[in-house]
Amino acid sequence: MTHYTQVGIIGAGPAGLLLAQLLHQQGIRSVVLENRSRERVESRQRAGLLEQNTVDLLRQAGATDRLDQQGLVHDGVILSYNGQRHRIDLAKLTGGSRVTIYAQTEVVKDLIQLRLNTGEPILFEAEATSIDGLDGNEPMIQYTHNGESHTLICDFVAGCDGFHGISRQTIPESLTTAYDNVYPYCWLGILAKVPPSTHELIYAYHDRGFALHSMRSPEISRLYVQCDVTDTLADWPDERIWAELQLRLGTVGWTLMEGPILEKTITPMRSFVSEPMQYGRLFLAGDSAHIVPPTGAKGLNMAVADTGQLFHALMDWYQNGSASELANYTACCMRRVWRVQEFSNFMTELLHHNPNKTPFEAQLQASRFNQLITSQMASTVVAENYVGLAAKRASEAQQSVNFHV
Ligand code: FAS
Ligand code: PHB
Numbered sequence: 001m002t003h004y005t006q007v008g009i010i011g012a013g014p015a016g017l018l019l020a021q022l023l024h025q026q027g028i029r030s031v032v033l034e035n036r037s038r039e040r041v042e043s044r045q046r047a048g049l050l051e052q053n054t055v056d057l058l059r060q061a062g063a064t065d066r067l068d069q070q071g072l073v074h075d076g077v078i079l080s081y082n083g084q085r086h087r088i089d090l091a092k093l094t095g096g097s098r099v100t101i102y103a104q105t106e107v108v109k110d111l112i113q114l115r116l117n118t119g120e121p122i123l124f125e126a127e128a129t130s131i132d133g134l135d136g137n138e139p140m141i142q143y144t145h146n147g148e149s150h151t152l153i154c155d156f157v158a159g160c161d162g163f164h165g166i167s168r169q170t171i172p173e174s175l176t177t178a179y180d181n182v183y184p185y186c187w188l189g190i191l192a193k194v195p196p197s198t199h200e201l202i203y204a205y206h207d208r209g210f211a212l213h214s215m216r217s218p219e220i221s222r223l224y225v226q227c228d229v230t231d232t233l234a235d236w237p238d239e240r241i242w243a244e245l246q247l248r249l250g251t252v253g254w255t256l257m258e259g260p261i262l263e264k265t266i267t268p269m270r271s272f273v274s275e276p277m278q279y280g281r282l283f284l285a286g287d288s289a290h291i292v293p294p295t296g297a298k299g300l301n302m303a304v305a306d307t308g309q310l311f312h313a314l315m316d317w318y319q320n321g322s323a324s325e326l327a328n329y330t331a332c333c334m335r336r337v338w339r340v341q342e343f344s345n346f347m348t349e350l351l352h353h354n355p356n357k358t359p360f361e362a363q364l365q366a367s368r369f370n371q372l373i374t375s376q377m378a379s380t381v382v383a384e385n386y387v388g389l390a391a392k393r394a395s396e397a398q399q400s401v402n403f404h405v
Contacts, residue, residue, distance in 0.1 A: 194259025
């Protein structure tokens with residue numbers, strides 16, 4: 001069967017769902033195609049930290065009712081180096097910007113419910129198999145759903161289908177440049193039924209490896225330990241996980257509370273960028289175009305920032321008949337993407353024990369951490385990147401308004 005819409009959206013992750021909602025609010029019709037089930041999409045444990053810019057865009061979309069009730073707002077973050085802790089006062093160093101802990105699973109649930117409330121089409125277990133006609137004005141997405149083949153004809157295709165989707169592969173290889181950096185370690189992440197042992201996040205470097213103390217609620221902790229790229233979950237029984245977390249996060253006078261582990265996953269660490277993020281009427285947003293190691297808490301936030309950029313460019317077309325923002329989409333995204341890539345790489349290299357590093361590199365790593373502790377300027381750079389530079393610009397704008405008042 002053949003169907004028609006204005007924007008065909010491949011992927012019901014944060015990028016695709018948010019774009020669909022923002023467009024709907026402006027009366028632009030879209031169809032969301034998702035190849036997994038609703039249950040699978042809503043249960044995938046992923047990100048947990050939202051920048052202010054992300055919260056603002058979700059609020060614009062009308063998706064923050066539960067976030068406002070359940071989100072945990074943080075003014076600071078703790079970095080630890082072999083047990084020596086340093087708190088970075090995010091709000092003080094950035095003129096009031098903060099971050100919010102609210103799981104990606106909850107963001108996705110909120111956006112899916114919003115989509116369902118609109119009555120606009122979102123098809124689960126519908127796999128996009130090809131994208132055609134991108135050089136014309138009516139691109140087509142071929143997809144299968146309930147065992148039948150369908151064609152979706154649209155004005156634009158939003159490739160929000162993540163790192164393993166088909167959108168990026170649709171851009172001719174001869175026109176793309178890929179940048180790739182695989183790290184020699186992974187993260188083993190757990191959800192544990194135990195109250196967080198500190199109010200704020202702790203990112204810890206330890207000679208045994210990195211660890212991160214995060215949370216999902218006052219009752220649920222989210223924790224990570226660095227593991228080897230060859231490790232499997234069988235190599236990490238609960239006892240070993242807790243023992244390593246105690247060693248790596250520990251400091252004098254503090255104990256990590258332990259509890260039943262509800263879920264375990266191993267995530268590889270990789271930096272990847274593919275340029276351009278567009279081809280004819282196809283525009284990539286989120287992990288389909290770039291991925292970052294989660295050390296900087298940027299993957300989800302970058303996807304949302306792309307979505308905001310693409311939404312404005314599409315509305316410039318639909319409301320003003322202008323194609324200039326669409327033409328500049330890649331260039332506008334890339335400035336932000338590379339800033340986030342650099343910050344994510346900095347945090348990853350700073351906080352992980354690299355088995356391949358030389359003694360010289362080990363000294364540099366220790367010196368970088370020492371500079372963070374002794375220089376407010378160095379801590380400010382980390383704080384501004386961590387809360388998101390869009391937040392910095394917003395707080396500067398607010399300060400300038402306050403200044404002139
Ligand atoms: P997503 O991958 O979320 O969504 C893409 C969607 O497209 C998926 O639902 C997929 O099923 C669907 N799809 C793919 N191909 C399709 C096709 N052919 N047809 C139809 N649908 C298709 N970020 C952090 O900030 N912190 C973290 O701790 C963190 N942990 C992560 C752990 C893992 C295992 C992974 C994979 C990522 C993690 N990330 C983390 C990054 C993550 O949060 C992403 O940045 C975020 O999901 C990006 O959102 P989207 O771009 O919407 O892509
Ligand atoms: C999380 O809570 O899952 C989380 C928080 C910060 C990160 C990565 C993951 O940098």
